[in-house]
Amino acid sequence: MTASRTGAASGRTLRRMLLVVALLTSSAAAAAMLGAVSLVKSLRENVERDTEVFMEEQRMADRIVVLTNEQQLAAYRELERPGTVNTALFSARGDSAYREMRRYLFHELSLEARLQVESIKEAHQLFEVAANRSFDLSNAGRTDEARKRLSSLDARAEALDSAVSKFRAARERQRNEFRASHAVLAQRLDRALLLVAGALVLLGIVVAVTLLRRVLRPLDHLATMAGRIAEGDTLARVPPQNYREFDVVANGFNHMAGRVQAARDEVVAQNLELHQALEHLRATQEDLVQHEKLSAMGQMLAGLAHELNNPLAGILGMAEVLQDELARAPERDTRELGTEFAEPLVREAVRANALVRSLLQFARKPGDVLESVPLGATLSTAVGLRAHAFAQQGKTVRVDIPTDLCVIAEAQKLQQVAVNLINNALDALVTGGGTGLVISATHDGGEFVLVEFHDDGPGIPDIALAFTPFHTTKAAGKGTGLGLGLVTRFVKEFGGTVNAHNVTPRGACITVRLLVAPEPPSESRNESEEDN
Amino acid sequence: MTDHQGRRFRVAYVLLASAFAISGVGCGEPRPYVIGVALDRSALDGVAAAAQRINARGGIDGHRLVIDTASGVGGTTARGALEAAEKFAADPRILAVIGHSNSGTSLAASQVYNTRHVVQISPAATSPLYSDAGPYSFRLVGSDVHQAAFLAGHIARSSAAPRAAIMYVNNDYGRPLHDAVVENLRTAGIVPVYVSPFAQRDSAGDAEVLDALTRARPTVLMWIGRAFDLQRIARELRVRMPNLLVLASDAFPGGGARLDSAGLLDGVRHVRLLDLDRADTVLAGLRASYRKDGRDINDQAVLSYDAVNLLAEAIRAMGPDRERIRVWVEQIGMARPVFAGISGSIAFGPQGDRQPQYFLYVIGKKDDRPLPDSLRQRPR
Numbered sequence: 001m002t003a004s005r006t007g008a009a010s011g012r013t014l015r016r017m018l019l020v021v022a023l024l025t026s027s028a029a030a031a032a033m034l035g036a037v038s039l040v041k042s043l044r045e046n047v048e049r050d051t052e053v054f055m056e057e058q059r060m061a062d063r064i065v066v067l068t069n070e071q072q073l074a075a076y077r078e079l080e081r082p083g084t085v086n087t088a089l090f091s092a093r094g095d096s097a098y099r100e101m102r103r104y105l106f107h108e109l110s111l112e113a114r115l116q117v118e119s120i121k122e123a124h125q126l127f128e129v130a131a132n133r134s135f136d137l138s139n140a141g142r143t144d145e146a147r148k149r150l151s152s153l154d155a156r157a158e159a160l161d162s163a164v165s166k167f168r169a170a171r172e173r174q175r176n177e178f179r180a181s182h183a184v185l186a187q188r189l190d191r192a193l194l195l196v197a198g199a200l201v202l203l204g205i206v207v208a209v210t211l212l213r214r215v216l217r218p219l220d221h222l223a224t225m226a227g228r229i230a231e232g233d234t235l236a237r238v239p240p241q242n243y244r245e246f247d248v249v250a251n252g253f254n255h256m257a258g259r260v261q262a263a264r265d266e267v268v269a270q271n272l273e274l275h276q277a278l279e280h281l282r283a284t285q286e287d288l289v290q291h292e293k294l295s296a297m298g299q300m301l302a303g304l305a306h307e308l309n310n311p312l313a314g315i316l317g318m319a320e321v322l323q324d325e326l327a328r329a330p331e332r333d334t335r336e337l338g339t340e341f342a343e344p345l346v347r348e349a350v351r352a353n354a355l356v357r358s359l360l361q362f363a364r365k366p367g368d369v370l371e372s373v374p375l376g377a378t379l380s381t382a383v384g385l386r387a388h389a390f391a392q393q394g395k396t397v398r399v400d401i402p403t404d405l406c407v408i409a410e411a412q413k414l415q416q417v418a419v420n421l422i423n424n425a426l427d428a429l430v431t432g433g434g435t436g437l438v439i440s441a442t443h444d445g446g447e448f449v450l451v452e453f454h455d456d457g458p459g460i461p462d463i464a465l466a467f468t469p470f471h472t473t474k475a476a477g478k479g480t481g482l483g484l485g486l487v488t489r490f491v492k493e494f495g496g497t498v499n500a501h502n503v504t505p506r507g508a509c510i511t512v513r514l515l516v517a518p519e520p521p522s523e524s525r526n527e528s529e530e531d532n
Numbered sequence: 533m534t535d536h537q538g539r540r541f542r543v544a545y546v547l548l549a550s551a552f553a554i555s556g557v558g559c560g561e562p563r564p565y566v567i568g569v570a571l572d573r574s575a576l577d578g579v580a581a582a583a584q585r586i587n588a589r590g591g592i593d594g595h596r597l598v599i600d601t602a603s604g605v606g607g608t609t610a611r612g613a614l615e616a617a618e619k620f621a622a623d624p625r626i627l628a629v630i631g632h633s634n635s636g637t638s639l640a641a642s643q644v645y646n647t648r649h650v651v652q653i654s655p656a657a658t659s660p661l662y663s664d665a666g667p668y669s670f671r672l673v674g675s676d677v678h679q680a681a682f683l684a685g686h687i688a689r690s691s692a693a694p695r696a697a698i699m700y701v702n703n704d705y706g707r708p709l710h711d712a713v714v715e716n717l718r719t720a721g722i723v724p725v726y727v728s729p730f731a732q733r734d735s736a737g738d739a740e741v742l743d744a745l746t747r748a749r750p751t752v753l754m755w756i757g758r759a760f761d762l763q764r765i766a767r768e769l770r771v772r773m774p775n776l777l778v779l780a781s782d783a784f785p786g787g788g789a790r791l792d793s794a795g796l797l798d799g800v801r802h803v804r805l806l807d808l809d810r811a812d813t814v815l816a817g818l819r820a821s822y823r824k825d826g827r828d829i830n831d832q833a834v835l836s837y838d839a840v841n842l843l844a845e846a847i848r849a850m851g852p853d854r855e856r857i858r859v860w861v862e863q864i865g866m867a868r869p870v871f872a873g874i875s876g877s878i879a880f881g882p883q884g885d886r887q888p889q890y891f892l893y894v895i896g897k898k899d900d901r902p903l904p905d906s907l908r909q910r911p912r
Contacts, residue, residue: 098707102661105643111618118610118640125702125731132728133737136744 017214017243021207028203032196039189047182054175057107060100061164064120067097068127072157075131079146082138090135094128110174116167123163127156218246222253234261305359312356316349354384370494372517373409375441375449376401382418383439386426395429396436397422405441407449407514413490418453420483421510425455428508432458443516448496451512459502466500487512564596565847568620570613570631570641571836575655576601577825578833579630581818582840592848597840600626610704613637614644621648627852628653630839633832634783635659635676635705642669651858653843655835658782658805660708663883668858670880672835672873673805674888676705679782680712682890683754683803687713688720690752690777695725697750699741701757701783702729709756709781725750730761738765746772755780759797766796777801785830785893797895801903804891805831806875809902815874831875838873845871 071093078086101124104117130153137146218241228236234257238250323346326338376399383399390397407414418439425437434457441451460466461473467484484498491498496514503509569579579599586597600623602616613632620626621644628651632638638657645652646666654662654671663675687696696717700710706729714724726748728741742765745753753769753776755762762780769776780802808819808829818837822829842861850856864871865879872878878886892903 095711102704105639105661106664108647109643111614111644114614114640114643115611118614121610121703125729126734129702129729129731129734129737133740136728136737136740140740140743140747 017210021210025200025203025207028196029200032193032200036189036193036196039185043182043186043189047179050175050178053107054171057104057171058168060103061168064097064100064124065161065164067093067100068124068157068160071097071127071131072153075134075150075153078135079138079143079150087135090131094124097124110170113167113170113174116163116170119163120160120167123156123160127153127160130156214242218243218250222246222249225253225257229257229260234264301359305356309353309356309360312349312353316346316353319345319349355388359385368410370408370410372406373411373414374403375405375407375414375451375514376403378409378411378414379418379439379441379451382415382422385419386422390426390436393426393430395426395434397426397439398436399439401439401441401451405443405449406517407451407494408517409494409514410490413493417487417490417512420487421453421512424483424510425453425457425508428457428459429455434458434507447515449514449516451514453510453512454503454507455509456503456507459506459508460500463500463502467498562595564598565592565627565844565852566598566600566623566625567840567843568600568602568616568623568626568629568631569836570602570616570620570629570633570637571655571832572608572633574827574830575633575832575836577822578818578829578835578837579840581821582837582844586841586844592844595852597844599840608633608637610636610640613641617641617644621645621650626650627847627854628843628857630655630836630843632656635662636703638662638669638671639665639704642666645669649854649858651843651846651854651861653839653861655832655839658709659704660712661704663885665884667862667884670861670884670886672839672875672878672886673782673831674890675885676709676781677712678888679803679890680709680716683779683781684713684716684720684722686779686801686892687717687752687754688722690779693751694722695749695751696722696754697726697745697748697752698724698728698754699745699756699762700727700729700754701732701761703732705783706756713754713756724754730757732758732761735764741765742768742772745769749773750776752777752779755784755800757781757783759784759800762800763796767794770796782831782890785828800895801892802895804893805889806834807889807891807902808834810876812874818874834875838871838875838878841873842871842878 071090074086074090074093078090098121101117101121104114109117130149134146134149134153137143137149222238225236225238237254237257241247241250319342323338323342326334326342329335329338379401380399383397387397422437422439428434429436434455437453437455439451439453441449443449467488484500488498491512491514494514496512498513499511501509501511567583569576571579583597583599586592591597600620602619613636616632617629617640620629629641629645630653632641632654633656635657636659638652638654639659639661642652642654642657642662642665644650646668649668652665652669654669655673657665657669657671658673658676658679660675660677662669662671687694698710698713700706710727710729714727717724726744728744730737730741750773755778757780759780762778762784769778778797778800780800782803782805784800784802785804808815808831814837815834818834819829822833842864843857846857846860850860860868862880862884865881870877870879876889880886894901894903
């Protein structure tokens with residue numbers, strides 16, 4: 001996923017975007033500035049150059065007029081005082097004026113202005129020719145004619161002045177047109193600069209918005225998510241980003257957040273486990289204490305039962321003797337005494353004796369050798385231990401097992417199995433209601449005997465956890481959760497299995513599957529009977 | 533120019549322009565290449581002959597060569613030249629211009645051509661100023677700086693102590709040439725005894741000029757101007773100074789020397805920029821065609837003929853592009869070989885000037901012929 005996200009954003013990198021935007025902006029700004037500066041400079045230079053040229057042309061025109069006037073003055077002086085000085089001056093000024101006119105050749109002039117320059121030249125040519133003719137007359141001593149000719153010189157000079165004026169006017173018009181065109185150009189330049197400035201401002205706004213949307217907001221979002229993580233919200237995640245740089249950061253952040261969340265969950269789970277383990281440890285410790293107490297009580301009970309057995313045997317023997325004696329008494333009252341007192345005495349002594357034997361048998365240390373065990377007798381012993389408890393609670397317990405059915409087991413452990421299952425049934429019947437427990441056994445026709453502990457209680461609430469160690473449905477302190485585990489372990493040692501299921505409409509049935517065994521040898525049976 | 537001459541002049545222009553236009557317009561033919569020409573009528577035949585010869589040979593890479601005379605605008609005045617130059621420069625078909633008819637007109641027009649980037653080849657502008665006209669202005673003649681030296685040298689050799697008088701037309705042609713001649717004479721130790729300008733076709737001061745010249749008693753008159761202006765005073769001048777040697781500049785023969793039926797100009801020595809008698813079959817043919825019409829061929833006609841061929845070669849080499857044509861022309865004699873024209877080898881210097889060559893001719897009873905060697909050192 002990370003790879004695909006990175007791949008999606010690989011085409012767009014923030015660095016490239018910023019670089020492109022910066023390049024575009026700077027290029028546009030630089031180009032605009034350069035263009036504007038260049039244009040402004042060019043315009044200014046053009047105007048300055050044109051002004052300089054114009055001023056120079058005006059000076060040239062002024063010089064031409066001045067020089068021509070000096071020529072005219074020299075011509076008049078020549079008439080007053082004929083000599084070479086004035087003609088030389090005339091020629092020198094003429095040459096100077098001509099040089100000024102020649103300079104116009106290399107100026108950029110309009111056709112109109114250039115034509116006026118030609119007019120100036122023509123006028124000057126005629127002016128000089130007229131003056132020279134006047135000089136010729138003067139040199140010939142024909143002063144009056146020379147003066148007359150000079151009048152035409154005035155006309156030529158006026159024509160020249162007029163041509164110069166026209167040239168100036170034409171040049172002024174040309175310059176005005178030039179200025180007007182430059183004014184238009186400057187106006188366009190202003191507009192272009194405004195446009196460029198507007199475009200740059202727009203570009204700046206676009207860049208700012210882009211940075212805000214593409215850079216600042218993702219950063220804010222990232223900071224917000226980091227804050228949430230810091231506050232303990234490990235589910236906070238950053239969505240995929242448009243740019244690779246942010247996408248890499250987002251992926252890294254999300255990866256880090258994932259790991260934080262996993263570590264936190266792990267810690268929570270470990271804490272829970274530790275807590276549960278601690279609770280179990282405490283319960284087990286209490287159970288062990290209780291177990292030790294019970295074990296001590298059992299040992300005491302076994303000793304007590306053993307000690308009680310002999311007096312009970314004496315009491316029973318004496319009671320039976322008493323009963324026989326009373327029964328044989330001739331007096332009716334005496335016999336009634338036997339019936340009324342001795343008989344219940346014998347009966348209760350027998351029952352006490354049986355209870356003591358059962359206790360002795362239950363308290364006997366289990367052996368390690370599996371053997372053929374008479375199923376009915378063994379289970380009856382177990383029932384005998386709890387029959388009084390059932391009776392006290394108003395519940396019944398019934399054993400329905402064929403007498404010749406033997407199974408492979410160890411007798412003491414099989415009794416413990418039965419007692420556990422009987423106790424569980426009694427508890428269920430007491431707490432959940434029900435009438436009683438029926439213990440039955442059938443040979444499946446093969447290797448196994450199926451022993452069922454069937455009650456009509458409320459059934460097992462969570463049957464899947466029934467055989468889990470430390471799982472109990474009893475009230476605190478009432479059970480360790482190890483009973484069925486112990487049952488399972490013992491049955492597995494016998495080569496059998498234990499299953500549980502609930503029965504419709506109510507009740508539970510624990511099925512213990514045990515290997516069938518041949519009938520036990522008579523010695524062992526005798527021993528068993530002797531014990532009894 | 534008389535009215536009759538003016539009418540003939542205009543009719544000739546119209547006919548020539550029409551012929552060029554008709555010859556240049558053909559259905560399905562490639563676009564013609566056009567060259568502008570602003571020259572005297574006497575030179576147009578040389579242009580026409582060159583264009584005709586080029587077109588007869590298939591034109592310029594299949595394109596007909598058309599000559600545009602700007603409907604006769606131009607003439608010999610600077611005003612006309614400026615108008616013609618504006619017209620040519622504004623016409624994008626015009627690839628180059630041959631013109632104008634003298635230094636003044638060529639100089640005036642040159643500023644338009646250099647501003648508008650049109651190649652100008654002048655067959656007549658000898659003014660030293662033309663050297664600075666600009667990179668688009670070329671000329672097939674040398675600068676008058678060299679002619680002045682040539683003329684001053686001839687004056688110096690005309691006698692042991694020559695008394696030189698100088699009459700010059702007071703324009704862009706005559707004034708600089710006059711200055712240069714005076715300068716050269718002074719270098720040779722000769723101070724002119726009389727110097728005076730004159731205005732073209734201005735007869736108002738002729739009497740005064742004659743008197744002044746008479747008083748100055750020159751042995752040689754340096755005439756810088758056209759023949760027709762000398763013609764006015766020639767008769768009186770012969771009477772007053774029969775032995776006066778008249779030496780004229782190159783502008784002289786273009787000024788109607790052949791109109792001198794009275795022989796007033798006989799013996800006038802003048803400068804030609806070409807040896808019109810050189811052995812060249814094309815030149816001989818062109819000369820013959822002029823004589824057939826009762827005219828003498830002149831420098832401008834021959835140089836214009838060469839100018840057309842030179843521009844045609846440039847267009848062929850560089851295509852119809854004004855700037856490329858300029859580069860090609862500029863390189864003649866430097867980056868590329870000299871151009872062989874009927875006027876001789878053509879090569880341009882750095883300022884677009886041709887290496888000058890001068891030939892002295894003398895006007896005789898019937899013709900204009902080269903000055904015999906026997907007369908080169910001493911006056912007749």
